[in-house]
Amino acid sequence: MSAVDALPAIASRNRFFDALAPGGRRALFVLGIIGVCLLFAFPVFWLVLTSLRPGYAVYYVHRGTDFTLDNFHEVLSQEIVLRALWNSLAISTLATVLSLGVTVTSGYMLSRFRGPIPNLWFSAIYVFRCVPYVSWVLPLYFVTRALGIFDTYWGLLLPHVAVHICFFSWIMKGFFDGIDPSMEYAAMIDGCSRWGAFLRVALPAAIPGLTALAILCWLYTWNEFLFALILTAQKTPILTVVMAQFVHELGMEWHLMSATAVLSLGPALIVTIFGQKYVIRGLKI
Amino acid sequence: MPQRSLPRIDEKKRFMLALIAPAVTVLIAFQILPILIGANASFRDWHLHDPKRTWIGFTNYAYVLRDNEFLTIVLPNTFGFMLASVGTSLILGLAIALLLNRKFAGRWLVQTIILLPLMVAPVIAAIMIRWMFNDQFGIVNVVLGVFGVPQIAWLTQKWTAFLAMLLTDVWLWTPWFALLLLAGLQSLPSEPFEAAQIDAASAWRTFRYITLPMLRPVIVVCVVIRAIDAFRTFDIVWTISGGGPARATEVFSIYAYVEAFQFLNFGRGSAAAVIGALIIVVFAMALYRLLNRWVEVSR
C-alpha cells in the first residue's frame, strides 16, 4: 500500500460547487429557491392582479394603480356563472361523498376477506384500473343519454364515481390493511354484527385516511374538465367548462376571464389550505 | 352441528357481496358498459345524427391508421409533447426536491408556494398561460418589447403554441414530481452519505453515484405514471389552442374528441380511442420494462 501513502490526505478540488466558499454556495442556493418560488407563484399572482384591474386597464396590467372589484360583480351577475359555481360545488361534494361511500366498503372487503370472491374482485379492479379511460369516456355520452341522465347531476356524478372505483378501492384496501383486525373480532365477540363491527370499529379508525382521500377527491372533481365537457350541455353548466368557453368566446375581455378563473381558484385554495395537514396526516407522507 | 355451519358461510358471502354491490353496479354501468359500447362502435358506421349503425369491420381503424393527419401530426405531437413535458418536469422536479431536502428558514412557506400548481385546474393554468402569452397585452410580449425583441404571436403558430402548452404542463406537474422525489429522498438512509463524506466525494459525485441510483425506483414509477397521463392530455391543449391552428397542435385525445363530437363520426372517434388505448398500454409496458432494466443493471 506504499503507493497510496504518497497520496495527499486532502484532495484537490476543481469542482465548481466545492470551489465556492460556503458563502457562495449559500447565495446560489437562495437564488435558486427564490427563482423557483417566483416561477410557480407568478402566473397565479398575475391572474389575480388582472382580475382586480378595471377593463380598460387590461392593456397595461403591470402599470397603473387602480384596483376594483367590479369584474367580480359583473361575472357573478351572469346567471351561467352563478349556476356553474353552484353546480361545481355541489357535484364536487356529492361526488366525493358517493365515491368514498361506495369504495370504502369495497376496500374493506378486499382487506378483510380471502377467497374466490375477493380474488375475483381484486383482479377486476386491477385490470380495469389499467384500462386507459380514453376508451370509455366517449361512450359515456351514450350511456347517460340512454339512461336519461345526460346533462343532469347523476349523469356527471355516476361516471365520476366510476372513475374512482378502481383506484380508491385499492387505496382503501391499503388503509384497512394498516388497521389491526383484532378490534373487529373483539367487537363481534362482544355482540356486534359484521356490519356493526365495520361501522363502529373499522370505519372510525380509517377516518384520517378517508379525510385525506376526500380532500384529494374533492379537488380532483372540482378541477375536472373532460367529463364535464362531454356529459353536460345547457342545463348543467360546470365551472371549468364555462371558463373554457369564455376563453374561446370572450376574446379580449381578460379582466372578466381572470375574475372567473380566480373564482374557480378560490374554493380550491381554501380546501387546500385547510386540508393540507389532514392530507399529510392521513397519507402519512 | 353440521346444520349450523351452513347459514354462517352464506352470511359471510352475503356480507362480502353486499359490501361490493354498489361498486360493482357502478363499475359495470359506467365503465365496463362504455368500454363495450366503445369497442362495438368502433366497428360500426356510427354517426351521431344518423340512426343507422351498420357493421363495417375494421374500416374505421384503417381510416385512422392511414389518416395523414393522425400519422404525421397527431402522433408525433403527442409523443413529442409527452417526452418534452415528462423530461423537463423530471429534471426540474429533481432539482427542486434536492433544494427542499435541506432545512432552512421559511421552508414551509416555500413548500406551500411550490405546491400551489397542484391545486390549480389544468384549464385554469392554461388560461393563465394563455393570458400571459397574449400577443397584444400579455406580459411576456410586454417584457420582450422592453428588450427590443419583436412581438411574437404565441398562440397562433404551431411551435410557439406548443411551447406555451409545454410550459403549462411543466408548471402543473413539476411540483408533483418534486413532492414524490422529495419523499423518496427523505426516505434514503443517511449512512451511505456520511460514508461518502468521509470518502471525500464531491457534491456531484455523491449525487451521481449514491443519490441517483437509490432514487431510481421512485423515478421510474413517477415517469411511467406521468408519461401515461401526458399522453392523454386534453384540457390544456383544448384551452390554449383548441388543437389549432388548423389542427397543427392536435394531440391524440383531441383527435378522438373532434372525430366524435365535431365531425360527429362516433364510430371513427371510438376507433381512434381504442387505438390510442392500445398505444398507451403497449408503450407503458415497454417503458416500464426498459426503465426497470436500467434500475436492475445498476443494481
Place this chain on the structure above:
Amino acid sequence: MAEVTLSNVRKTYPGGVAAVKDFNLHIADHEFVVLVGPSGCGKSTTLRMVAGLEDISGGTIAIGNRIVNGLQPKDRDIAMVFQNYALYQHMSVYDNLAFGLRNRRAKEADIDVAVRGAAKILSIEPLLERRPRQLSGGQQQRVALGRCIVRNPKVFLFDEPLSNLDAQLRAQMRLELKELRQRVPTTSVFVTHDQVEAMTLGDRIVVMKDGLVQQVGSPLALFRHPINRFVASFIGSPAMNFLDMAVAAQADTFRLTAEGVAIELPQLRFPRLGAQVGRSVTLGLRPQHLRLGSAGNGAQVAFSGNLMVTEQLGDEQLLAVRIGSGDLRVSGVDPELALTTGTRIDLVVPIESLHIFEGSTGAAIR
C-alpha cells in the same frame, strides 16, 4: 504520529440537550480505545464529532497534533465503519473500496494495488465483483473494514459495527477484528454498548454515562477497581450484586446492617468507612466472588439466605439467593451440585473482593 486528543469537548443540541459534557481523553498512537455505555450516554456523538459528522459545541479535537475542529470529514484522514455498514449498494465491492481513492484522484494503477491489498488482508478477494446485496452480513462488514484500510488513514472509527450481527457472528467478527489489528495496528476508537466487546477488544475502555466520562482504564482495572457504582454495575457479567446497608461503629469493627443481613468489617482494613458511620453505603459483591460455604476465618464475610432460583448452564450453575429483601446472584457453582429451591444457603466472599460505594454519590470508598 496518529494520536487523538480530545480536550474539554462538549456537544449541546439546539434546545439545550447536552449530549456530551466536558470530554477529555488522550489516545496514544496505535492504541485501541473503546467508548462504552448505555444508549444516550454520548458515545456515538463523541465519535461523530471526531469524524466531523457532528459540529463541536466546545473544546478541541486534535488528530496527530493537528486541530481538526473546523475540518470536513474528508480532510481529517480518518475512516469509519458504520453500524449498518453503509456500503454503496449500487457499486461492486471493488468500486466500494475504490470510491474514496477515486474521489481523491489517485491513479487507477495505484488504486488497484491498494484495493487488492486490502481485499487480501480481509479475505474478500473472490467477492470483488459482487454487489453488497449479494453478500452476507459478515462479508459486508468485512467490505466496510476494507473501505477503511484501503486508504491507510491515521485513525479508524467504529460506530457499533457488530450490533447488527447475530451472537455467533459477533463473536467471530470480534476475533477477526483482533487479528486485523495485529496486521493493521492503526489508532482506533470503537463505540459499543456491549461490555463484552469493550472488555475483549479495548486496550483501554472509556465508560460513559449521561454525556460524562465515568472512568478510563484497562479492562482489568475497570473490573477490579471501578470508581463508582455505575461502572461497577456496567462492567462484568453477570452484573455485580448491590446491597444498601447502614453503617454503625463498634469497638474495632464496623457493623453494616440491612434487612435480614448483618456483617462486620475490621476497621483497620476499611479506614474510610469511618466517615460513613450513621449513613448508608452500598455493598458491591460480584457473583464470581461468592462461594458456597460458611465463614472460616476473618478473611471472609458470610451471608445466608434462601435459595430462590437455580439456572443450569452446563459448565456452571447460577443461583439466586434471597438475602433480606433482595437477591444475591452467585455464579461459578458446581453444575453437578443438586440444590433444592427453598433450602437455606450459606455464602462467603473474601473481604478483598468487597466493593463499597457511598450511598449518595455512588463513588467507590473501597
